[in-house]
Amino acid sequence: MIERAVRHGEISPDNPAPDFGPGFIIGAAYGLAAIEDTEADTAYLMGVMYASVLPVLLRR
16 A cells, blocks of 8 residues: 555655554554553554554655
C-alpha cells in the first residue's frame, strides 16, 4: 500500500516514515495492553493511524 502511494505521488519517495509504520502500530497495540491492561481494538488502532501515522506519511 505504501509503495502504491509513492507511485501515485501521495507520499514522497524520500519520506523515512514508512520504515517506522509497522513498529509504531505494533508498539501502540502492545503499549496499550501494558499500560492500561486492555487490548487494542480496530477503532483504537485506526485512531492511532489517523492521528499519528498518516499525518507524518502525508507530510510533503
